[in-house]
Amino acid sequence: MNNCSDVSIIEKSILVKTMATVTQMKCACDACVCIVAIEDAVKKDGKNYCSEACANGHPNGENCGHQGCDC
Ligand SMILES: [Zn+2]
Ligand SMILES: [Zn+2]
Ligand SMILES: [Zn+2]
Numbered sequence: 001m002n003n004c005s006d007v008s009i010i011e012k013s014i015l016v017k018t019m020a021t022v023t024q025m026k027c028a029c030d031a032c033v034c035i036v037a038i039e040d041a042v043k044k045d046g047k048n049y050c051s052e053a054c055a056n057g058h059p060n061g062e063n064c065g066h067q068g069c070d071c
Pocket of ligand 1: 027032033034050064065066069070071
């Protein structure tokens with residue numbers, strides 16, 4: 001009986017740990033819909049961007065290159 005409840009408690013604690021260690025944010029580019037992990041983000045002026053293109057404000061009109069995003 002105890003075995004069953006123990007397993008579900010362990011699964012829950014793994015889930016919480018994963019969510020706490022990976023911090024994700026929306027790209028700071030207004031038109032961009034990408035979600036970027038802060039540790040992988042391109043950082044500029046204290047903001048987190050999904051790509052160099054977004055961080056530079058799309059100077060050449062290029063998009064960030066991510067599917068489903070037309071920023
Ligand atoms: Zn984007
Ligand atoms: Zn972006
Ligand atoms: Zn963008």
